Amino acid sequence: MAPSPTHIASQLRQLVYYHLDNNLLKNALFLASRLVAYEPRSAEAAYLLAYCQLQSGFVKAAWDISRPAGARGSHLGCSYVFAQASLELGRFVDGLTALEKSKHLWQNRNTWGQHNESRRQHLPDAAAVLCLKGKLWKAHKDIDQAVESWAAALKLNPFMWDAFMGLCEAGAKVSVPNVYKMSTEMIAMTHVSQQQAAKIENPSMTLPAAVSQTHNASHANPAPADPFVSTHKQSGHSQLGNSVLWEKLNGSKMSVNTTGTVLDEEGSNTPSTEVEVNEGILQGGAVNHYHEPPPAPVRKAKSTADVPADPPPRWKTGSTRLKAKAKVASDDTAVLHDAPAPTAPSKRTVSGQPTSMAHAPSGTAEGTRRSNRLLNTGRPPSTSSTTGSKISSLANTLGLREGRDIKKAKAPVVRPRTANTSTVGRVVSGNRTRTGSTDAMDVDTKEQRTAANAPPVPPLPSSKLRIESAVNKDLEAIQTLLDLFGRIASAQLCLSNYDCQTAIQIYNSLPSAQRETPYILTQIGKAYYEQGQYADAEKFFIRVRQLAPNRLEDMEVYSTVLWHLKSEIELAYLAHELISIDRLSPQAWCAIGNSFSLQREHEQALKCFKRSTQLDPQFAYGYTLQGHEYIANEEFEKALEAYRAAVAADGRHYNAWYGLGKVYEKMGKWGIAEQHYRTAAKINPTNAVLICCIGLVLERLKHPEKALQMYTRACTLAPNSALSRFKKARCLMSLGRPREALAELLILRDVVPDEANVWFLMGRLYKTLREKGNAVRAFTMALNLDPKAAQYIKDAMESLDDEEEDPYDQDEDMD
Structure with missing residues (x-):
């Protein structure tokens, strides 16, 4: 008799997963198409085909296949693939709508601890869906909703690094200790995972009722539901399906994951109700215009120490010493x-x-x-x-x-009927008498x-002890990972807020095995780059290149570091290597453009930067570098267009805001330039160059006292910044405070002893203070350092009482 199509489809599904797990995408795609032919109306078959197409890079085909079931929200897998394809295709609203319609399928799903070498969950849980929703909201330019979704995802799964990076890039104020801490849900799911693993290894052992219910649910549904909540809504005052278990674990009558269900019952129709679970993660709104999410209800936090050493009675495995009812x-x-x-x-x-x-x-x-x-008073057994x-x-x-x-x-052996302490409690059957005894x-x-009078016999080693030992080891490992992720996250948050020195200290405090990795070394290099310490940044990027020679991420920053160091040969070699790794990567074309820019071939550099943004339209840094080249060519209108494109791609890209301010400054629009400089400084408040630019514009607007405040703040942020201290000295000189200006120049003389501007300005201050001897020495040093300005310097020396035009009055001389 021929097998039924159902059995054939079951075998095909197994084959599809086999080839997906072994990264044989072409085989999986072919088998998935055969499965759809057997089950043309099956949403599961459509999901597998769409998933294979998405993994193979056929985004539009995956979008078409998953749309019938995904857009309606009738199948979670189809909705998830449909949303992912919508994100790639720019159909953000379609993806968000699909995820919202399938909310009843994912809002209570939690597959923490369900993935290992022998088990897999092919459907996403709530944390994965919320992370994807955050990406869709960000692409839709709704940062507030994106922040709420990412925070909710981190509440369910603190190891969702994409969500944390999204919060950092959005400028949200995140409480890192509240994210990376042991939660009751993690402890409970770890118990469930170990008990299920023990059940697989020893099918004959008795599992507690809670685990048994979870096991049965996994057979009824391909992806097991959250063991802490009911999978259906209750009406009236009835309790949730597993509320007793949750009360024992958390001391409350509701799981974190049930919040969405309760809100739905109360008539909330907002598209993002997950904000209710964000308690403690977000400290406030994002930088700039992002408002603070609504506060969540206060929820008692429980640490690992609050959890009893033994699990609740219903979780213990079968043995002779069970405390629960048999x-x-x-x-x-x-x-x-x-x-x-x-x-x-x-x-x-x-x-x-x-x-x-x-x-x-x-x-x-x-x-x-x-x-x-x-x-047992019946007939004696045989x-x-x-x-x-x-x-x-x-x-x-x-x-x-x-x-x-x-x-x-x-065969049974006749034994004495006298019971002693060695046998009492060990033989529990009543069939110890000879056959026929009355x-x-x-x-x-x-x-x-x-x-009743015998002393208790110590229990033999049982599966319960093994499970408890495994659970304790797992919890220790999870706690270690949480501590590690918490430290990395704290450093990343500091770096995203441009607190670079703190970020460097935290990164350096990591274990050497973790610190000496390409990702961490790259972040340290970026921190030094943001501080303007290009030589130190270069050392770390060189180490990254040694550890991961084929790495492309953040190599555009390394190319800019080499540009600032004027390292033409190293920059050209880096560009050649990156283009040989991947000629279609925007980082490679960015490096080539920087190489041409360093050689002052601005037109060639512009072509390369434009190519980088063609390959990645969201590559904000490529647009910013285009703007810099347009400024070098004095094409201010095109520069404005490039910077605006960079801001549209990334609203927190402070370099683009700085570029806009620089263009308006060169066009003489001081008020507009000040606004853009202040926007950039709000994003990056520790950048001394931005503060100096604000001070310069304020001087042009005839506000010298406010400009002096900006210069003083810049000197505090960067004590070794020659530009900040030089501008502060000039501002003090213009305010008629020559001795304070001279004190600043004496400090600056030790920082940049070979700068002619400093010595010439010192000569003018000595002349004002009527210290002719010191003035002559200062002018002489300036003449030796800059012979091109000999005429102006000699005139100042010959007539110390006359004011000459300052040949170093251009701000660019100290840039």
């Missing part, structure tokens, strides 16, 4: 339906009766077995049943279930009295 043997068999069935009629329950007999409804596990034995009962007794003592393969016992009840009564 389950009926027939019920256990029904719950664990994958356990082996009894193989011989001699199998008995602990009372010696067949498994269909009812047990006492109350008492502990051990007490139940004894009471059932005492109630020799064969005695043997089977002894085997069953031993199995129960060792914590084993009936149905597990046990080595067959030898004093079974007497023996049972005597043994019960003896057992």
